[in-house]
Amino acid sequence: MMHGVSELSIDAEAAPAGERDVAGLLLDVARRLGDSVSVHGVSTVIADAAPEVVGSDRSVVVLWDEAGEQFFMSATSRWPGELVDNLNAWVGTPDDSPDLKRIMQSGRPALLHEGSRSAWVDSLLNDFNITAFAVTPIMVNGRFMGLIAVHWAGSRAPRTLSTSCADRLTGLASMAGIALNGQLLLEDNEWSVGHDELTGLLNRNAFRRHAIEVLQDEPTAPVTVLACVIDRFDRVATVFAQDAIDSILREVSDRLRATVGDRAIIACYSGDEFLFMLPNTAQNAGDGVISRIKTQMALPFAVGNRDIHLDLLIGRAVSEGDGAADPLIVAQTLVTEAEADLRVRKNARPPVHINPPVDDELQLDADLRWAANNGEIVAAYQPQIDLASGRTVGVEALARWNHPKHGAISPAQFIPLAEANGTIVQIGRAMLAHACRDAAAWLRSGHRLVTSVNVSAVQLELDYCVPYVRALLEEFSLPPELLTIEITESGAVRDLSDAQDQLRALRNLGVGISIDDFGTGFSSLTQLNMLPVTELKIDMSFVQGIDGGGHHIVAGVVGFARGLELEVVAEGVETDRQLEVLRELGCDRGQGYLWSRPTDFQGVCVFLGDEL
Structure with a gap:
């Protein structure tokens, strides 16, 4: 015997209508279930039939949500209006009552009333103005699907369930289980036809x-x-x-x-x-x-x-x-x-060419985001030499990343990734700040160096660029002519209207504008003429081939620049022969391993000291 729950016994007072009437009712229920087209429809048919079948005053069908592990109200019948809203809002779990948990586990009907000595039962009796209720599990092939509950309010409530009444409740629950299971399978199939199985979104x-x-x-x-x-x-x-x-x-x-x-x-x-x-x-x-x-x-x-x-x-x-x-x-x-x-x-979207490729780009991406936000990307500087006098007249700021696990990461690996994931904005801001701070420090020590900083096309598309540069010049009291913004040739012409507006605003500040890697981007003369350029940088590939076909290209670039009154800087100078040819062609400045590898702020100070 379950404590607090009445099991089955013969009780003439609780017996419902005659067997012939009930048989007709159940046949009608079966017909109506066949016409039902939803889970709610099946639940409504069962709830409407239950009071007639067992002789109760009211009923509900409560279904079990397997995913949420809780009950929800699916249908009600014969309840007064003031209680319907409370019923529809009801949500319960097996943990609410030991009685409810035992009914689920037993698979058999049970009657609960004020003599059940259960606080949970007493609260339901009081909240919903009833004197007793019988609960029957809905089971299909051992799968628990919900409950049918019939309630007594105005009529005399039974103290025990008759065998006949229990059998009818069990039969009604069996019919409900078969119909609900079929409807759920149908709805699952319909859902699958219209949804992506993995995400649950529509297809x-x-x-x-x-x-x-x-x-x-x-x-x-x-x-x-x-x-x-x-x-x-x-x-x-x-x-x-x-x-x-x-x-x-x-x-x-x-x-x-x-x-x-x-x-x-x-x-x-x-x-x-x-x-x-x-x-x-x-x-x-x-x-x-x-x-x-x-x-x-x-x-x-x-x-x-x-x-x-x-x-x-x-x-x-x-x-x-x-x-x-x-x-x-x-x-x-x-x-x-x-x-x-x-x-x-x-x-x-700019292509991401990481050279050499990495095995786990996602990890490098995550590490780069951390590094960009935590100051791991620092500036190194390569001196620029006036080819006529041999004096150091400038430096180029280069981003460097010393990974805590993998050591130095090549810019050819992390810069393309930074442009793709947006961290180029943080890196660009940090590089501009480093360059302005260090250029101002060199100026105070008596070295008037033009510091060049690479700015990506992504940065030029953002409104912050010009105000940020202006603020840095003011913060460090740096004359604007000592800062040059370098952009790649392809970046300068990718979106000419945006680039032109931003570059003109920077030029109006007095900042120099340099086209980096000139000769590799296939820009037209018309496009370049529309940009406020002050300098062209010859790509190192042409300098490296200066004894072959590169000689004519370098000569052409120098002549082209002279016609536009632009300065010319040669990158990647490594030999005395290259230096000699560049001087003969009239190139203004050069940078490369012939003079110095990229170095930090103190390294530049040492390099400058050696000139004295």
């Missing part, structure tokens, strides 16, 4: 259906579609096992779902690609959504005992909602335009 076909419904419901409202892809996700596949990859994709999906809210339609297709439809969202509001997505994706992803960083490339299309177009055509057009915009953004 592409389901996205299209939902998008059309949104456009039909609100034909004149603005709508935004975003097409997204995880940037260079192939890096993840080369490092992690499939379970870890799946976990990352699920977390990406969870972040996206939490960021855009319930009204957005989100789909996952082709693994690392996603589609969004944002109803009632015009261009400006879409900017805010994209910003929030970027912020969420910037947070690290924990994989085992390490963190990795991912970025999302986003293409966009917006419809202002004229209401006249076919929703199907509008939906297809928006998706096509968003995907086209995404392709443009992917193609505009």
Whole structure:
């Protein structure tokens, strides 16, 4: 005997209607279950039938959420209105009552009433204005699916359950279990047809259906579609096992779902690609959504005992909602335009050429982010020599990274990665600050050196660059003519309008503008003439080949620069012969191992002292 729970006995007072009537009721229940098309529909049929079958006043069907390990109300019958809302809000767990846990484990009906000596039972009796209730587990092949509960309020409640009543409850629970199991299988199948199994998001076909419904419901409202892809996700596949990859994709999906809210339609297709439809969202509001997505994706992803960083490339299309177009055509057009915009953004992204390649780029990426934020990237300087006088007249600031585990990391490895992951902004700011501080220190010691600093095209696209340089010049009292901003030829012409505006503003400060690696970027004379350039730097590959075809190229660059009244600096000078030819051609300055390898601030001071 379960403590506090009445088991079965014969009780004529509690016996429901006659067997023939009940048989008819159960046949009717079976017919109605066959017509039900949802879990809620099945639950409603059972709840409506239960009072008739067992002779109670009210009933509920409570289902079990296996994932959440809790009960939820699925259907109610014959309850007064003031109690229905409380019932629908009810959520319970097996831990709420030992009685409830025993009923689940036994698989048999049980009656509970005020004599059960259970605080849980007493609270339900008081809260829902009943005098007793019988609970029957719904089981299918040993799987617990929920409970049928019948309640007595106005009528006389039984003290025990009759065998007949218990059998009817058990039979009703069996019918409910079969119908619920079939409906759940059907709904699972329907869910699978329209969803990505891994992430739980809609698939592409389901996205299209939902998008059309949104456009039909609100034909004149603005709508935004975003097409997204995880940037260079192939890096993840080369490092992690499939379970870890799946976990990352699920977390990406969870972040996206939490960021855009319930009204957005989100789909996952082709693994690392996603589609969004944002109803009632015009261009400006879409900017805010994209910003929030970027912020969420910037947070690290924990994989085992390490963190990795991912970025999302986003293409966009917006419809202002004229209401006249076919929703199907509008939906297809928006998706096509968003995907086209995404392709443009992917193609505009600078390629990442790490030389030599690394086995685990994701780890290098994470280490670089830490290094950029914690001052591990420092400045080294290579002196620049006036070829006519032999005096040191400038230095070039070069970023150097001494990795705590792997030692010196080549700039050819970390600079492309920094440009791709955005840390080039922190590195660029730090390099500008180091250069201005050290140039001011050399000036105070009597050495008027022009310090050149590389600035990437990424930095030129940001509004902070010019104000930051102005602030540094003021902070260190550095004359602007002692600072030169170097940009690669390809960077200078990638987006000419943005580069031109930023470079002109820098030039207006009095800062010099140098084109680095000149001759490798295939820029046109027209493009260069539009930029406020003061200096050209000949790429070291041409200097190295100066005894062959490089001689003519260097001579051409020097002549070209003279025509535009530009200074010329030769990089990578290593031999006296190269120096001799550069002087003969009229090159202004040179830098290279012939004079000095890159060195730190103190090393430059020593180098300058040796000249005295």
